[in-house]
Amino acid sequence: MNNDEDKNNRLISNRTNAIAPSGIRKFFDLLGSIDGVISLGVGEPDYSTPWHIREAAIYSMEKGYTMYTSNSGIPELRQRLAEELKNRYKLEYDWQSELLITVGVSEALDLTMRAVINPGDEVIMTDPAYVAYDASVILSGGIPVRVPTVEEKSFELDAAEVETRITKKTKAILLGYPSNPTGAVMPREKLVKIAEVARKHNVLMIVDEIYSHLVYGMGHTCMATLPDMQYNTILLSGFSKSYAMTGWRVGYAAASKDIIAAMTKIHQYTIMCAPTMAQVAAIEALKSGQDDVMEMVEDYNRRRLVMVNGLREIGLSCFEPKGAFYAFPSIKSSGMSSEEFAEKLLVEEKVAVVPGTAFGKCGEGYIRCCYATSLKEIKEALERMKRFLDRHKA
Amino acid sequence: MLKKILKILEEDSRIAPEQIATMLGISEDEVSSIIKKAEDDGKILKYKTLINWDKVNDEHVWALIEVQVSPQRDTGYDAIAEKIYRFPQARSVYLMSGAYDLAVLVMGKSMHEIADFVGQKLSPIEGVRAAATHFIMKRYKEDGVIMNGPEEVKRQPVIL
Ligand SMILES: Cc1ncc(COP(=O)(O)O)c(C=O)c1O
Numbered sequence: 001m002n003n004d005e006d007k008n009n010r011l012i013s014n015r016t017n018a019i020a021p022s023g024i025r026k027f028f029d030l031l032g033s034i035d036g037v038i039s040l041g042v043g044e045p046d047y048s049t050p051w052h053i054r055e056a057a058i059y060s061m062e063k064g065y066t067m068y069t070s071n072s073g074i075p076e077l078r079q080r081l082a083e084e085l086k087n088r089y090k091l092e093y094d095w096q097s098e099l100l101i102t103v104g105v106s107e108a109l110d111l112t113m114r115a116v117i118n119p120g121d122e123v124i125m126t127d128p129a130y131v132a133y134d135a136s137v138i139l140s141g142g143i144p145v146r147v148p149t150v151e152e153k154s155f156e157l158d159a160a161e162v163e164t165r166i167t168k169k170t171k172a173i174l175l176g177y178p179s180n181p182t183g184a185v186m187p188r189e190k191l192v193k194i195a196e197v198a199r200k201h202n203v204l205m206i207v208d209e210i211y212s213h214l215v216y217g218m219g220h221t222c223m224a225t226l227p228d229m230q231y232n233t234i235l236l237s238g239f240s241k242s243y244a245m246t247g248w249r250v251g252y253a254a255a256s257k258d259i260i261a262a263m264t265k266i267h268q269y270t271i272m273c274a275p276t277m278a279q280v281a282a283i284e285a286l287k288s289g290q291d292d293v294m295e296m297v298e299d300y301n302r303r304r305l306v307m308v309n310g311l312r313e314i315g316l317s318c319f320e321p322k323g324a325f326y327a328f329p330s331i332k333s334s335g336m337s338s339e340e341f342a343e344k345l346l347v348e349e350k351v352a353v354v355p356g357t358a359f360g361k362c363g364e365g366y367i368r369c370c371y372a373t374s375l376k377e378i379k380e381a382l383e384r385m386k387r388f389l390d391r392h393k394a
Numbered sequence: 395m396l397k398k399i400l401k402i403l404e405e406d407s408r409i410a411p412e413q414i415a416t417m418l419g420i421s422e423d424e425v426s427s428i429i430k431k432a433e434d435d436g437k438i439l440k441y442k443t444l445i446n447w448d449k450v451n452d453e454h455v456w457a458l459i460e461v462q463v464s465p466q467r468d469t470g471y472d473a474i475a476e477k478i479y480r481f482p483q484a485r486s487v488y489l490m491s492g493a494y495d496l497a498v499l500v501m502g503k504s505m506h507e508i509a510d511f512v513g514q515k516l517s518p519i520e521g522v523r524a525a526a527t528h529f530i531m532k533r534y535k536e537d538g539v540i541m542n543g544p545e546e547v548k549r550q551p552v553i554l
Binding site (some may be wrong): 303305306 | 409413550553
């Protein structure tokens with residue numbers, strides 16, 4: 001470490017220094033310097049938000065809905081959300097005390113950790129997992145405990161493996177299925193077993209179900225619907241992925257009254273409220289966005305099959321993802337590490353993918369390919385990858 | 395399955411049966427035979443290309459003609475409609491509810507040519523009471539596709 005770096009690090013809090021600097025910073029910089037890249041590295045829909053949703057927000061601005069809303073979110077949004085959860089899952093949440101509208105799942109995740117974690121508390125999560133899980137726990141003074149999930153077991157989290165990692169310090173199990181980056185979906189039976197472990201050891205379930213609408217050929221099971229789990233679960237979800245609303249920044253948490261009250265306290269001092277226009281847009285999404293979701297899911301599914309088949313055809317073994325919009329093929333046969341593979345592929349063939357290691361050690365040997373991109377680009381990317389693999393045949 | 399295939403083809407008629415098979419998780423033979431049958435049954439009429447002629451400096455002129463007709467005994471509107479749609483200049487012909495009866499989209503090389511068609515061919519047809527010609531000045535959207543819209547917004551290339 002040179003002196004400047006040392007000095008800078010001393011300016012920064014230990015907690016912040018403790019979060020691993022994103023290992024692929026170098027990769028990002030490289031990316032910025034190359035033109036004509038086809039990116040399979042994105043983490044969002046390629047749709048713009050459906051027009052009726054955008055229009056509702058524009059109208060609200062014309063009408064002057066430009067002030068703060070209630071800390072917890074616009075009452076109509078919370079009411080509609082409560083109704084949605086009831087219709088979809090038969091879950092009854094009191095819209096006034098058990099729901100909180102947040103700035104995306106990102107904020108909801110941060111609030112959750114800050115609201116429940118004491119220094120040294122452990123949170124069990126998968127490896128690989130979405131990048132913010134680990135960081136949000138560390139920032140709250142907690143300790144992430146990673147459980148490897150492997151391709152051979154469909155990247156599902158095994159209850160027995162969770163149980164062996166439970167200690168007196170275990171506060172919660174954090175689950176993100178359908179999974180970013182693997183595309184895995186946990187079947188109901190497996191979730192039931194995890195829920196049993198959580199109840200038995202009296203630890204909280206925190207679930208990020210942001211991709212819950214995006215499942216293909218199987219249903220999504222919401223953790224909170226399992227026996228006795230509603231108030232032992234902090235359910236996080238949002239509008240970013242289902243309604244193609246990533247830039248709006250709106251999501252929510254549903255949990256017991258006490259937990260929501262604690263989260264609201266932090267939210268109130270750090271955020272005030274989720275963006276007003278985004279909340280209005282979210283109301284419109286809940287009111288009449290169901291057909292949009294169905295159409296997008298059908299379209300993702302077609303592209304999913306093209307991507308997965310294509311990857312297999314060019315010689316990569318690829319687990320069949322059942323949710324989200326990612327394929328997570330193994331690149332072990334190339335003899336390269338994930339980062340090396342991603343970097344060379346970018347430089348030589350101008351295709352951007354995300355090295356699996358960005359999501360944890362167990363992502364080594366894999367890359368994340370997002371198929372929420374046009375068929376034309378998927379096909380072109382696959383051709384380039386084929387050229388790349390042929391050239392680097394081990 | 396037929397509907398799913400038709401939806402894909404409606405969006406992109408050049409897509410290969412092999413690709414459709416992958417997208418829907420069925421065999422290529424099955425896709426080909428469903429398409430063949432749809433063609434035979436007249437469910438698929440034609441594979442067209444949506445072209446933005448404005449960019450090709452094309453001189454063609456289009457007009458929408460609102461036609462009022464007197465329906466006839468036994469054949470109603472159909473016989474008159476046929477007399478109109480038989481002309482190749484009539485690109486689309488619809489029976490409408492409301493203030494007029496037939497909407498006819500006409501293409502010609504010039505306004506003159508369209509005026510001649512309306513004055514000399516369409517209006518004189520027996521049963522046509524009136525025809526109002528509206529020339530199309532600009533195309534914004536065609537078959538669900540925005541013709542000259544603003545450029546697509548770009549996403550960040552990599553987001554974890
Ligand atoms: C698993 C997962 N959770 C949460 C988020 C963030 O969602 P939001 O836009 O609601 O903050 C993402 C976005 O990539 C994600 O993949």
